[in-house]
Amino acid sequence: MKDELGISGRITRTFLTSEITPLLALVAFLLGAFAVFVTPREEEPQINVTFANIFIAYPGASAREVEELVSTPAEQKISELEGLKHVYSVSRPGMSVLTVQFEVGVDRTQAIVRLYNAIYSNQDWFPPNMGVGQPIIKPKGIDDVPIVTLTLWTEDEARGAYELGQVAHSIEAELKRVKGTRNIYTVGAPEQVVHVQFDPVAMAGYKLSIDDLRSALQSNNIRQTTGPLVRNNESITMQVGQFFSTAKEVENLVVGLHKNRPVFLRDIARVSRGADQPEQYAWLGTGPAAAQKGIHTQGEFPSVTLAIAKQPGTNAVNIARQVIDRVEELKGVFIPQGINVTVTRNYGKTANAKAQQLIGKLVFATAFVVLLVFFALGKRESLIVGIAVVITLSATLFASWAWGFTLNRVSLFALIFSIGILVDDAIVIVENIHRHMQKGDKSLLESIPAAVDEVGGPTILATFTVIAALLPMAFVSGLMGPYMSPIPINASMGMFISLLIAIIVTPWMANKILPRHHVTVTEGHDGKFYHWFEGFITPFLNGRNGALKRRMLALVILALIVLSVGLVAVKLVVLKMLPFDNKSEFQVVVDMPEGTPLEQSARVLSELGRYLSTVPEVTDYQVYVGDASPINFNGLIRQYYLRKGGHVGDIQVNLADKSARHRKSHEIAFSVRHRLEEIGKKFNAIVKVVEIPPGPPVMAPLVAEIYGLDYQGQISIAREIGEVFRQTTGVVDVDDSIENNAQKIIIKIDQQRAAMLGVSRQQVVSLVNAALTGDDVSYLHSEDTKFPLPVRLELSEANKSNLDTLLSMKVRGQNGNLVALSSVISLEKTVIENAIYHKDLQPVVFVTGDFAGGVDSPLYGMFDIMGTLSGKPLSTINKPISQLLVTQPDNPYEYSLKWDGEWQITYETFRDMGIAYGVGLILIYLLVVAQFKSYLVPLIIMAPIPLTVIGVLPGHALWGTQFTATSMIGMIALAGIIVRNSILLVDFINQQVEDGVAFEEAIIRSGVVRAKPIILTGLAAMLGAFFILDDPIFSGLAVSLIFGILISTVLTLIVIPILYYALMYKRFT
Template sequence: MKNIDLGIAGNITKKFITSKLTPLFLLASILIGLAAIVLTPKEEEPQIVVPMVDIFIPYPGSSAKEVERKVSTEFEKLIWEIKGMDYVYSISKPGMSLIIARFKVGENMEDALVRLYNRLMSNMDKLPPGAMQPLVKPMDINDVPIISLTLWSDKRTPYEIRQIAKELCLQLKQVEDVSKTWIIGGDTRRYKVLIDRDKLKNYHLSLLQVVQAIRSANLKLPAGNIVENNTEFPVEAGEFIKTIDDLKNVVVAVYNGKPVYLKDVAEVVDAPIDPENYVFIGFGPHAEKQGVSREFIKEYGNQFPAVTIAIAKKKGTNAVTVAEEILEKFEDVKSSILPSDVHVTVTRNYGKTAQDKFNELMFHLGVAIFAVVIFIGLTLGIKEAFVVSIAIPTTLALTLFVDLLTGYTLNRVTLFALIFTLGLLVDDAIVVVENIHRHLKLKQMPPLQAAIYAVAEVGNPTILATFTVIAALLPMAFVSGLMGPYMRPIPVNASIAMFFSLIVAFVISPWAAYYLLRKEAEKEEEKFELEKTPTYRIYNKVVRPLLDFAVKRWAFLLGVLLLMAGSVFMFYTKAVVVKLLPFDNKSEFQVVVDMPEGTSLEETARVTKAIANYIATIPEVTDYEMYIGTASPFDFNGLVRHYYLRQGGNVADIRINLIDKHERKRQSHDIAKEERPKIQEVAKAVNPDANVKIVEVPPGPPV
């Protein structure tokens, strides 16, 4: 051994093959890998940092043309000059300018907001007279709700359901890792003040004076402190208006030494206001999956007024854990908040979908590992297969630990990266173990020297092959745009796994092979002859003619080139469909309804209900929610496309939930594709001007 150049690989193996630190390293690797699985946040999709900011600039009394010319165009230019800006566009409406600014992917949200605020505040003098101060609302992926609870009743009014939802929302907000909660739907309570102009004239009052008096009466302000018996008591002046009588008795003026009350100049009524939106829930053929029986639907109908509570989690928290905590909190408080005639349906649970995706990929990972071990066992032997199999969980454990340290989450892309690299990461261990196996059978050296020499012999080619694969994968990590951070876990995780597989192949695999294979090799008396093995004889018969005869050699190369050209040509003939990502079999999709501007809320509701009646007949549907005049709980696609800003009487969304993909034959994409023309036909039959689109959750970022 003294005359043999062991190289990097041989010297590493020589240090660790008999070291007591090697089994400790193996044990520590497995333990930190298990810890990483428990501690790393689980999500369905990778976290993509895309700082998006909505800037609302009110300009009361101005037309859309004026808003565009005086506000939108001017501030678009100013915002575009900010460092790190990806794109800026605006929407100009009468009395309002909405400027949407999106920074480049990966920009720090806090830094981006500081730059944006500085630019806006330093250019306030460029606002036209009458324009109000900009309202800046940042949005990012953590604003996407992971849980949606829809409250509905066959007896209660939307106003009553909303009041119950408010109480429930306050309780759910107490969950530690919940960030935002908001309520969609339901009527809000308002008092109508119907001014009598003749009475105003009698008291010499203007409408503006009455408005100011009501505002002043609906205030509570600190009024100092009172000290008594060495104790300080805070004093507040004023009170908020709580009842209709409080509003009626607001003093709006003093006339001839007597107070003039609001009821003297106006009629105050607690009457229903014109609804601004409608929210309904309905059920499909698989309503039982949501706890609604067919008997209940036959007795009470299939569509009910509803209110939805949308709940988002804090940044960096585990979607699975947060969703479970929210539902546990709901179970704890529902008996004290919910009346018996108010029902709750979980209409979105991204925690569950993330856990299901994680479990599914872990199962496929286990199947892949089992297949690799069985194949190695059939070709090399049971003990050799066991030695190689040690490298798989060790490498994966170390990779997952690095993911935890670097802030990656466990999602379908990171887990796919591990499955993708499984065949690659065992290559190093297979090469090393096979060569050790061969040298032990050759009996040219003692077992320890043979194992070290075997690693040294294949060490440099193994290192070169590993870093060649890493060099081929890493450029994908530098892809820009939304696809960059979405796909980045694949090259990063694959490269980390390949590097650790090389370390394991030089440290743990020789140690395990030496202690497990040496006794069997020492017992064998016959010298191993490679030429007598079946594998060698078959390989020799195939390759020998290609080496001995030039005609056969060139014919073989020509055949390979023709097959390669034919494979590439299939892209041009579209014999093979090329897609960046396959369709994902989600259990949800969305119907977006756009009516012409000026369409009434009731007409939009009529079209939407007609579509919903058809959706209720689709075999795979469990439930659907109609959001008419307001936006539905948005997903990441809706976040980027700003679906959450959809408001007005001419817009509607329908959120459709399907049974689990394992319980249906059609994939969600097939359902959406086949039902699209039928849904559009139903809408056109009710109103030919209806514009209906089917929106699926994209398999990747909405680019």
């Protein structure tokens, strides 16, 4: 046996009696305690995804003009940006909306600065007098998602949304004083306006035109400070003019003379200050579980909602708590009696609850691992392992905070998942010290460095092999990369820290805690196990005589691997990106046919709401018609915040706490979908039940992008593919980007007739716009309002719907005569043009859907649709359409279909994880080659890696769990864990042979002596995984670890000795 200590033995000897060792342990513990208190808490990890919307108006232009003259040039300039992922555009009549999405991880500030430079330094793509408006850039990111929403509602019939909105606006500034808040806004509140609803008949009687009213309002709402008046050695500031400050002043404005008498505005118009004409409606409804939120009334009530976002890197828990406390203080001050405030979103509360729950699981997992060591090695040894784990976790928490991670569900799950492997180093070290002490031939101070040194080399190597397996996962691209990155990074940092603790602190504790002398053990229990193991494995070791048995064992294992993989093919194991989580909310998104009035949409959503009010788990719901609800991360990525207009709406449904209901949110959403769709069909509405995705969201679970030369041809193909979607079993929520033909009336101006009467086109356009849309000709200067208060010229609502009234209105010709509008125009009925969509500079039509079939994975719905389309000629092109899974179409002049949605993120994630897996295996191989100085031995050591499949896939089938991205993480982690066991076995065999033990005997001894630490570390990892088994998202990771370790640990103890013997016995004999 070698007498010289290796690096691990020397480090242990240095710190074994050093006074600094306990201080290092104490510092690590205190740093962990510090991290727990200062690390910001939130429910999900921060994903640094930057994108922006660019709005460019081109009034009066057709959709095709907007596409050619605005959208396409802008896309070409934007596409040159560094770090760009996608650029989308929607060209509608009069407006282009571009969406610029940068790669995940691109610095937000740099990205937005580049975008501004690209847009504003290239504005010469259109002439200055062409009429294209100034581009408006609106950056968006994860911190734009509100963490708290407060819904103000009232049972007082005398109050409505207008009064609620005034209260909400009054408390916005108060809430902004809460440190850490970012964007605060109110949804559903109508704005204040001074309505000037003119009477065309009265105006004609007084011989006044709309231009006269506009001129009078603008020229009389003026005030200016002039130069000072110097008098009596004093400079006096002079101010001339007067602003309108009340509606009464506007009403009393003189707008003309008739028969030498002044004509007041009140003579020809109804002037009032109040709510703007409704462009959106919002109300709150209660459900059967409303009492859980302190709501003790049933029905639907007018409401507005305050949305509060937080600043980047701040603690969601603290900010949410402070905001809600501040609202309580404002009751009776800014919030009058009779107005109720209900917290309808509190991500701070859910983040804190999840953090507390996971910290509890972390404590229990640690306790059970210590208990395992207690039964296996003894109470003193378990105490050592327990202290080592606590110090390791403390230091890892500090390292996680220093790295920039928040305390969220993924980072905490990373620690729980890691608990089983963080304890491995300590268990191996303590078990070997325990074994050496049982020999009884050395003192404790002599035994500890020798024991650590014996397993130190393989322990260091094994630790780095686990890190090599995990760390490449940190480089997964796309949204999934930063979402899951806390797992490989925290686990890798934890493994490295655990190694340091194991060879520095653990031996010091062993010296202080273990008894000075152990009872010498020679055979005992290990003797029985030795004889059993010898009897089992010897037939496989008899040189050439055992070759047949070795081949039979290899065939059995190969057959088990094939059968395990076959479970995927027969759908006993279902592939999915991530399973649904059990949330406390879901959303109902409603699209009425284009052109549907706001009031009709409100009736439809009211009927949907009344059904939701009967669902037992619903506490409350908020209905938004004509506007979007406060966005969540899913709505941010899907850009629900851009949904505006009378034909759109959504319902935010809040559920009872998870502990107070039996059904999960996914079950509830599934159960209500059919009835909601039935209600929607009665009104030709598309109703989609949108659940909060468990991970990074996508545009829709199923997305088919249709490309081709002719946009009308793309639309026709998209309609055919949409029908295939609808006919595919399990596919629901089918929609597309094709807009229905809404009616449009074109007012054509007879240029020759208008010129003869002295009427310009500008006058006609201005008159029609003021009459129907309203013209904000001036503003009221009032100190009691937060927002600008426009003075709006418009027709009354009754007159707006009367075409004859519009045609009878008059404009003033150049000769001063009034000319009826009907004398210079004609009407033409047509339909509104379809919007034109682009993705990455190519015209595209989207077909979207979701999947609610038996396997509950959109991938299988996509495969079914692909199978149907591959054998179905489309009528538009008389052949099956070309389908692409990975690449964008090469030929833009050929019709093709590119699959996106959940498939794309699944492909990218599993592709990158597969690459990470491969890189990890290469790194493991290189590490083992460096240690054992052999090319063959590392292959033997890595041989058990495929054996994990025998446990992982059948485990998913038995447990009924989908194989997800977290399952893949478990498989990758298993590679490092299993290799660790192999290293311990092979290293011990080599040590025994060096000590003169016969090769066959060394093989048997390795299985016997190393069985205990291998089984102990395996059980520890399985115990840690048991505590995440009940989580919907991470259950796949738990199943992979539990079943993978269970099967592969047993097989490793058999396969490695046999395989090492088979390939190395000639060399050793």
